[in-house]
Amino acid sequence: MELITVSRRQGLAFSVRLRGHEILTDMSPAEGGRDEGCNPVEMLAGTLGPCLAIMSQRFCDARGYRDGDVAVSLTAELADDPKRVMAFTVDVQLPRDVPAADREELSRMVGSFPIPATLREVPRLDVEFT
């Protein structure tokens, strides 16, 4: 993976740059920011959504299901001590011509998609402050 850099714009707004793309993150005014971008927790949820969407769309494309597009709605439930995401609730809307058997197969495959698999296996986190 190429290097991801995060640099301050102003206040609590930070720019995330990777492979020529840029994403702006910030906190809400209630949290001391100016809401100029998604906050990091929202970005985490936003990462899960596209992963599920892309993998599901690939599945549907491979099987020729074309009566509609894949769409995802999701939200995160939060907890304290420590502050964290305690649950993601995700609805994945599939093309209308996907039969029940394939919906069930996708349900079984979800755990092997990159982001869900990462959330399940909990990667090592190595942070050094300089």
Add this chain to the structure above:
Amino acid sequence: METTLGGKAVEIDEDGFIQDPAAWDEAVARDLALTESVENLTEEHWKVVNYLRNYYLEYNMAPMIRKLCKETGFKLKEIYDLFPSGPAKGACKVAGLPKPTGCV
């Protein structure tokens, strides 16, 4: 802080959640809904509100969102269509539940 909801004085926190669950009634719910940009509580709104309130009164906690969806029959997006702030900050507030935990 104190405010008027449903025609009576009610204590709320900085985010508008009522502090005493016993102070809730349907008139309070209607005024709380206005603070959530919900002008009129429809039968669908009440289905969500009543489920949340009954669950809270029985278990002293809010249900997980998936359970809310399953028991009310609404998809996640439909819950957000009814309560734009979402099931935690929006629907739970209107139902008179305590503010949900978490940071953002």
